[in-house]
Amino acid sequence: MKKGKVYLVGAGPGDYKLITFRGLEAIKMCDVIVYDRLSSPRLLKWAKDGCEFIYVGKEAGNHTMNQQDINKLLAEKAKLGKDVVRLKGGDPYVFGRGGEEGEYLFNEGIEFQVIPGITSAIGGLCYGGIPITNRGYNTSFHVITGHLKDESNELDFSNLAKLDGTLVFLMGMKNLEKICKGLIQNHKKIDTPVAVIHWATHSNQQVVTGDLSNIVDEVKKHNITSPSLIVVGDVVRLRRVLNFHERKPLFGKNIIITRPEAQNESITDAILDLGGNPIPIPSIEIKDIWPNAPLMESIENMGEYSYIIFTSVNGVRVFMKGLYDKGYDLRRLGNTKVVAIGPATANALKENGIVPDIVPKKYIAEDIYMELVKVLNSDDKILIPRSRDARPYLVDELRKICKVKEVHLYYTESAKNNREILINTFKEQDIHYITFTSSSTVKGVMDLLGEKNVELLNDVNTVSIGPVTSNTMRKFGLRVDLEAHRYDMAGIIKGIIVKEEVTDGVDK
Numbered sequence: 001m002k003k004g005k006v007y008l009v010g011a012g013p014g015d016y017k018l019i020t021f022r023g024l025e026a027i028k029m030c031d032v033i034v035y036d037r038l039s040s041p042r043l044l045k046w047a048k049d050g051c052e053f054i055y056v057g058k059e060a061g062n063h064t065m066n067q068q069d070i071n072k073l074l075a076e077k078a079k080l081g082k083d084v085v086r087l088k089g090g091d092p093y094v095f096g097r098g099g100e101e102g103e104y105l106f107n108e109g110i111e112f113q114v115i116p117g118i119t120s121a122i123g124g125l126c127y128g129g130i131p132i133t134n135r136g137y138n139t140s141f142h143v144i145t146g147h148l149k150d151e152s153n154e155l156d157f158s159n160l161a162k163l164d165g166t167l168v169f170l171m172g173m174k175n176l177e178k179i180c181k182g183l184i185q186n187h188k189k190i191d192t193p194v195a196v197i198h199w200a201t202h203s204n205q206q207v208v209t210g211d212l213s214n215i216v217d218e219v220k221k222h223n224i225t226s227p228s229l230i231v232v233g234d235v236v237r238l239r240r241v242l243n244f245h246e247r248k249p250l251f252g253k254n255i256i257i258t259r260p261e262a263q264n265e266s267i268t269d270a271i272l273d274l275g276g277n278p279i280p281i282p283s284i285e286i287k288d289i290w291p292n293a294p295l296m297e298s299i300e301n302m303g304e305y306s307y308i309i310f311t312s313v314n315g316v317r318v319f320m321k322g323l324y325d326k327g328y329d330l331r332r333l334g335n336t337k338v339v340a341i342g343p344a345t346a347n348a349l350k351e352n353g354i355v356p357d358i359v360p361k362k363y364i365a366e367d368i369y370m371e372l373v374k375v376l377n378s379d380d381k382i383l384i385p386r387s388r389d390a391r392p393y394l395v396d397e398l399r400k401i402c403k404v405k406e407v408h409l410y411y412t413e414s415a416k417n418n419r420e421i422l423i424n425t426f427k428e429q430d431i432h433y434i435t436f437t438s439s440s441t442v443k444g445v446m447d448l449l450g451e452k453n454v455e456l457l458n459d460v461n462t463v464s465i466g467p468v469t470s471n472t473m474r475k476f477g478l479r480v481d482l483e484a485h486r487y488d489m490a491g492i493i494k495g496i497i498v499k500e501e502v503t504d505g506v507d508k
Helices: 021-029 041-046 067-079 098-107 119-125 174-187 215-221 232-243 265-273 293-302 313-325 343-351 363-373 393-398 416-428 439-449 451-457 465-476 489-504
Strands: 006-012 032-035 051-053 084-088 111-115 141-145 164-169 193-197 206-211 228-232 256-259 279-282 284-288 307-310 339-340 381-387 403-414 433-436 462-465
Touching: 006 021, 006 067, 006 098, 006 393, 021 041, 032 041, 032 067, 041 343, 067 084, 067 098, 084 098, 098 111, 098 193, 111 174, 111 228, 119 164, 119 193, 119 228, 174 193, 174 215, 174 228, 193 232, 228 232, 228 381, 256 265, 265 279, 265 489, 284 313, 284 439, 293 313, 293 403, 307 313, 307 343, 313 343, 313 381, 313 403, 339 343, 339 363, 381 393, 381 465, 393 403, 403 439, 416 439, 416 451, 433 439, 433 489, 439 465, 462 465, 462 489
Parallel strands: 006 084, 006 111, 032 051, 032 084, 141 164, 256 279, 256 433, 307 339, 307 381, 381 403, 433 462
Antiparallel strands: 164 228, 193 206, 193 228, 284 403
16 A cells, blocks of 8 residues: 655645645645644535545643654555645744644655745734834844743743844743733843734734733733734734734624625635624525436527526526536537526636626516517527526516526525524624525525524624515515625625725725
C-alpha cells in the first residue's frame, strides 16, 4: 500500500479568502482534513466528496486533542494511504507548531510539504488598520509568543523594551497585564500606543486601543478575550487613517440567509466582501420530482412548442438533467424561443449554453406575461417547467391566449433539521437582518419557528426580494422592513446597504 502525504497548510488569519492558491489546491485534492479552531470552516466546502473532516481545535484550558495525539493522527492517516491536509490558522511555522508536526512526520518516514499562510501577526494587523511597519514610525517588527511553554519562565522584557520596532504578541491575552508591566518596568514609555485586535479579519472583529498604562482596563471594559493580537508601537496611531475593514458598509451585521443551501454561495460571498456575517440557515429544501415522465414527454415533443419559460434556477437544472438523460443536447430546443424570469435564471441558462430570447425588466410572472402578450397568438404553444408550488397566475393568464403545458419539476418542503439551529441563532446572537428570497422561504421560516417563536423576529429587520414575497410575508403577519427595488440578490444587498447608510446618517 502506498503511503499518503501530509500537507501542513496555513489557512491565514481568519477571512477564508486569504488562503493561498496552493493551499486551496491541497484542500481540493486531499482525503482527510485535520483542522483547528482558527482556520475558517468555510474552507471545508472546497473539499472533494467523501473527504473526512477531523476537528482538533484548541483553546485555553480546553484541548479537543493534545499535540502528541495530533501528530500521531496525521501519521496514521498517511500510513493508510490517505493524503492529509493539516489546516492551521495563520502560518504553520509562526507559533503554529508546524515544525513539531514536520519533525514527527519525518521521523515516521511520512512525506510532507509545508504550504505557508498569511500570519495573523501581519494580516490581522492589516485588517485592524495597523501596518506592521511604516516609514517614519519604525525600522523593524518583532513577533513574540505571549504564551511560553514553561509558564514559570518570563519573557526577556529588558531587551524587548529597548526595541524601537513594532512588538506583536500572539496568544498573549492571559498575560496582557504582565506584558504591559514588564515593558513599563524596563523603561518602555508608559504612553506607548497599544492595540488589542479580537477575531482579526472576521466580521465580528473588535479593536481596542490605548497605551501601556491603560490598555488592560480598556480590554476589561470591552470584555475582550482570546483569540486576540496585542500590538505595541507607534504604528497603532495609523489605525485612524488605515482602518479599511471596519468601514465596509455591512461590517458587523449578522444576516440570516434562508434560501436553499445550493443557492447560498453568491450572496454569502457578497456579504462577506462587504464586511458582514452571512448566516446560512436554509428554511426549505428542494426536492426534485424524479423520474419525471411528463418532463421526458415534453422534451421528446419539444418541436411543438413556440416558447419555453424558465422561472427559476432549479427549473433550469432539472430540465437540463432530463434533456441529457434522454440523450439530447441543446439542438433539441430547435426554434423554440427561451424566456427567463430574471438574471439568475438567465445566467443558469447561459452556463448551459443557452442565451434567453426574453428577460423581463422586472423579475416577476406579471412582467413575463406583459412581454409575451405582445407577441403571442392562438397558434402558439408554451412549455413551462417549474415548481409544483408556483403561483398559478402565469399559467392561468397565458392559457387565455394559447395552449400552455405546465410540467412540475420539483417542490419545496421545510428544512425541519434546521429548526433548533434557527431558533438558537436568534436567541444566542444579535441578528440584524433576515432575508426572504421567495414565498417558499417565508413559509419555511414560519414553519420552523412555530407560533410561539415568531416573536423572535420582532427586533430583526425583515428583507423581501420583491412584491410577491412581500405579500406572502404580510399574509403570515410579518412586517416588511425592506423590499428590494431590483428583485434579485444584488437588489437585496443594495437595499440593506442603503438602509445602513440612512441609519448611520451617512450620505454616500
